[in-house]
Amino acid sequence: MKIILIFTGKSEKGFITDGIMRYHTRLHHYIPLEIKIINVAGKFGNQEIQKIREGEAIMAQIPADSQVILLDEKGKDFTSRQFAEMINTAIHQNIRRLVYVFGGPYGVSGEIRAKADKIIRLSAMTFSHQVVRILFMEQLYRAFTIIRGEPYHHE
Amino acid sequence: MKIILIFTGKSEKGFITDGIMRYHTRLHHYIPLEIKIINVAGKFGNQEIQKIREGEAIMAQIPADSQVILLDEKGKDFTSRQFAEMINTAIHQNIRRLVYVFGGPYGVSGEIRAKADKIIRLSAMTFSHQVVRILFMEQLYRAFTIIRGEPYHHE
Numbered sequence A, B: 001m002k003i004i005l006i007f008t009g010k011s012e013k014g015f016i017t018d019g020i021m022r023y024h025t026r027l028h029h030y031i032p033l034e035i036k037i038i039n040v041a042g043k044f045g046n047q048e049i050q051k052i053r054e055g056e057a058i059m060a061q062i063p064a065d066s067q068v069i070l071l072d073e074k075g076k077d078f079t080s081r082q083f084a085e086m087i088n089t090a091i092h093q094n095i096r097r098l099v100y101v102f103g104g105p106y107g108v109s110g111e112i113r114a115k116a117d118k119i120i121r122l123s124a125m126t127f128s129h130q131v132v133r134i135l136f137m138e139q140l141y142r143a144f145t146i147i148r149g150e151p152y153h154h155e
Helices: A015-027 A047-060 A080-092 A110-115 A131-147 B015-027 B047-059 B080-092 B110-115 B131-147
Strands: A002-008 A033-038 A066-077 A097-102 A118-121 B002-008 B033-038 B066-077 B097-102 B118-121
Touching: A002 A047, A002 A131, A015 A033, A015 A131, A015 B015, A015 B131, A033 A047, A047 A110, A066 A110, A080 A131, A097 A131, A131 B015, A131 B131, B002 B047, B002 B131, B015 B033, B015 B131, B033 B047, B047 B110, B066 B110, B080 B131, B097 B131
Parallel strands: A002 A033, A002 A097, A066 A097, A066 A118, B002 B033, B002 B097, B066 B097, B066 B118
Antiparallel strands: none
16 A cells, blocks of 8 residues: 655645654655645635635546545544554555545635545644644554554553 | 743754744744743653652642643643633633643653643644644644734634
8 A cells, every 4th residue: 555645735844844754754664655745826816716726636646546535624533543543444455545635724625525535633623734744644653653563652 | 921831851853843943933922931841850660650750840840820731632622712712711810820731651640630720632643742742832823813813723
């Protein structure tokens, strides 16, 4: 299996990019991981139009044989163990590509919402769509240590 | 009102410290903010003893006239607006010091749990106690933009 993360908008330089790199390097030992950045040119002056354009660009990056998981504030809560279990299940179901989609500051289009096989959220709180990237990658790293039974996660 | 954050264990150099600094600078415009680091010397070889020693050191850093909020996995979920409202209420109640306590990788002692006026959590997921610092500071910054009605937070 391969994991693909689709982020909407470039990652900020500095601590955001450094944090992403930290966990990208660590994750590399467990699974092939690719990060795709959606960067739709132009200011649309309208959030809805921007979301639609971003949605089209996101769709173009999702391979046909993927399980698609949207990160969204209206999604379901998971504990770290449940999140790890979801990945482990995908591995055992021979899912070829697990694609996690992250919207921009205004979320994603209806098209992406409809495309998602699952919608999950990291928190009841709203976090910056930049900070969420670090958060998610740490969680993904944590998931693989749980799957492997390695001593990183404490209850 | 003044906000005090008590972190257990030094903040890692690199992206963690950089992220904390980013939001510390921004928060400075809204409220006096102090970060205290608990760094109990010695390896105790026993998580319970370590938590008790850390708890004692945390207690020594909590001023008498404080409202104490513990960040803990067993705490209550808040949305960003509810979290902001909790701070705003403390301001209007003339609370002098709002103290947020963050345990180490194994959590906090029973003494600290008993001392807490409120227990909250950021997520159903477990995050590294280092990454949580960035997360929380972004949320604190977000809370003040909500209180002030500034255009940072989107629903």
